Amino acid sequence: MQAIRKRYFPTLAEYIRSGSEASLYEATELGKLLDDIHPEEIIAIHEECMHTLVSNVESEEALQLYNRSFIFLIELMVAYRFRNYPEKSTEQKYTEMREMLFQSHRSFVMVKNKYENVLQHMDSGIALFDGDGILSFINLQMAKLLDIPRKTLVGCTIREILLHPQLKRGTKRMILRLYKEMFLRRSRYYELQDACDRHLLVTVTYGDQLDGDYLISVKDVTEYKQIEQTAYQNDKLAMLGKIAAAIAHEIRNPLTSIRGFIQLLRPHLQQLGKEEYARIIVAEIDRANDIIYEFLNSSKPSAPMKQEIQVDALLKEVTLLTESEALMKNCDIHVETYDQMKVSIDVKQVKQVLLNLLRNAMDAIEDVKGERRGRIDLSARSEGRYVEIKVRDNGKGMDRATMNRLFDPFLRRRRPGPDSDYP
Structure with missing residues (x-):
């Protein structure tokens, strides 16, 4: 049996490749030579060889190879039946010939059904139209994409499919668009997005390549599109990182000058009773310098530098940093703490988070039209071992498109509905 397999595969492959009479003679x-082999074993060997031959080809090419292999199998089976043909009467010859053709036809149908079963369960949708535009074959995946039972589609023309009572309006528009692109403009490939936001790649093999038939293949490439979009986004972020690094490097020089001038103004602020402002400005400049240093000198986030701090002191400092901007944007910031609480945190990082939330809240309040004054509530309370800090505002909120991009870098938009919370 192994020797037969070794000879069967190259003989079949040569016929499929060339289709020559010489290679068909090799099948005969x-x-x-197949003396002691049952016909079903021959079909099993044929199926095994075909599975290897079509494992790395597209669906439309696989269908062509299957069709061509049937001729090879029929020729081989005829030779197999007549390998020990004795001298018999004419009636016996006709009887055996009739039986042989019946057996060959049954074997052919068996192989055909197996190949169709393979096509039925492919992940690509496949539809085959004959030269008159009548659908002669459609697999399960294509019927699933159309959301119509496949038995009601076979034998229909494009027009009859479009008039099908179960065809959805969105799918009908998609078919019309495909008909315009693929058959009127003769496009071989076409990409589209369906009502479920799936990205579909449609391929057409035209009649001059498929004995007058038209083969349509539809593949869901949503995952590939997502990978492509992620790679594109990574490229943009890499370029943005280079630009940001250059800008950050230049920002350090004016920050140093500002820090020096604040130190010179500190005695004057002390006379005015505003020494606290000078201290906060210097601390924030130092924090900005630290952030720039970490950005320029580390390829990954550093470990948190934790220290113990009073929560109310943290909230008070954040409020001082944002109160002037809040007044310009017509809003009040109300701070509320329920008890004296201490936490061990990275002060710089948590302070940056709170500043971002407050600025987002002010952006939302600024966009609200009318005479209503904005209000931001900044509160903290103990929750067991943890402290919950909540930012609440009466701004306009974010639409769904903005929410989907919530974690994109440098995006400043808002959330749906007023009076919403940020935990």
């Missing part, structure tokens, strides 16, 4: 010679 091979059939004469």
Whole structure:
């Protein structure tokens, strides 16, 4: 059996490749050698070889190879039946010939059904139209994409499919668009997005390549599109990182000058009773310098530098940093703490988070039209071992498109509905 397999595969592959009479003659010679092999074993060997031959080809090419292999199998089976043909009467010859053709036809149908079963369960949708535009074959995946039972589609023309009572309006528009692109403009490939936001790649093999038939293949490439979009986004972020690094490097020089001038103004602020402002400005400049240093000198986030701090002191400092901007944007910031609480945190990082939330809240309040004054509530309370800090505002909120991009870098938009919370 192993020797037969070794000879069967190259003989079949040569016929499929060339389709020559010489390679078909080899099928006849091979059939004469199959003495003690049952016909079902021959079909199993044929199926095994075909599975190997079509494992790395597109669906439309696989269908062509299957069709061509049937001729090879029939030629081999005829030779197999006549390998030990004795001298018999004419009636006996006709009887055996009739039986042989019946057996060959049954074997052919068996192989055809197996190949169709393979096509039925492919992940690509496949539809085959004959030269008159009538659908002669459609697999399960294509019927699933159309959301119509496949038995009601076979034998229909494009027009009859479009008039099908179960065809959805969105799918009908998609088919019309495909018909315009693929058959009127003769496009071989076309990409589209369906009502479920799936990205579909449609391929057409035209009649001049498929004995007058038209083969349509539809593949869901949503995952590939997502990978492509992620790679594109990474490229943009890499370029943005280079630009940001250059800008950050230049920002350090004016920050140093500002820090020096604040130190010179500190005695004057002390006379005015505003020494606290000078301290906060210097601390914030130092924090900005630290952030720039970490950005320029580390390829990954550093470990948190934790220290113990009073929560109310943290909230008071954040409020001082934002109160002037809040007044300009017509809003009040109300701070509320329920008890004296201490936490061990990275002060710089948590302070940056709170500043971002407050600025987002002010952006939302500024966009609200009318005379209503904005209000931001900044509160903290103990929750067991943890402290919950909540930012609440009466701004306009974010639409769904903005929410989907919530974690994009440098995006400043808002959330749906007023009076919403940020935990």
